[in-house]
Amino acid sequence: MLTLQCPYCGVWAEETELHAEGEAHLKRFGPDSSDEEFETYMFMRENPKGVHFERWRHSNGCGKFFHAARSTTTLEVFGTYSAQTYEPPQEIKDKISAKYPNWSWRDFS
């Protein structure tokens, strides 16, 4: 069972109190974008074995969206952080680097 701490209400919420909301830090492309940009935004997703960044929502709790960094192989959670950001905080990146020195995910490393 996955347990994440909601950064907004502080609750250590187990999975059933949360809703998975897909990949983190997507850049949205709207009606004026090119077909390729829109296709990439709409369909192309990371599928990593290891370090991954996701969006979650504390749906059965305070209702807020937040981000989580975790490993898809070990289920280790590196941390959760605010939804109002374009990239993971340095502190969480450092934590991942300590365990996986050569990790990278999209443009982050």
Add this chain to the structure above:
Amino acid sequence: MSKAVSALNGASYDGFVRVSETGLRGMITLRGDLGSKKLAAAVKAATGAAMPKQRKITKGAKGLVAWMSPDELLLVVAYADAGEVVAALDAALSGEHALAVNVSDARAVFRLEGAGVRDVLAKTCPVDLAKDAFGAGDLRRTRLAQVPAAFWANEDDSFELVCFRSVAQYAFDVLKVSAQPSGEVNFL
């Protein structure tokens, strides 16, 4: 004007814990900047209660104030007062980015009392209900079996639980099953 009734008309069940619907309660969702002095003063005027800290509920002469999220409070007042309280909040918060809505008729409230009350909740909600982890004045929004709910602990170790009116019967049924005699856990 039609006569207001609560979702289950005050239904109750006596298991190893007593579960009862509390009847009509005035409830107001207030969203805004919880750090605002103006908002704190308006909340104090409406309920007599101080601003609650994260995941807490505070009590005043006229009502309760529950911390629901970083920008949301739930005010619990007398049912008949809810309309006036909303009007007073609107007036006090004009010019602030805030919203007050009377949700009294969109909610149902249950009271749970008796030894074993913590076990009844722990069987249905993924929450640590040990006494040292959840005490009087603590509030938690969570999942009650298959529906969202919020509950808090009172000084006498009774609990009050709020859910959407549309799922009141479901919530009552779940709590009844959890409180059935011979279902005691005697753990918490």
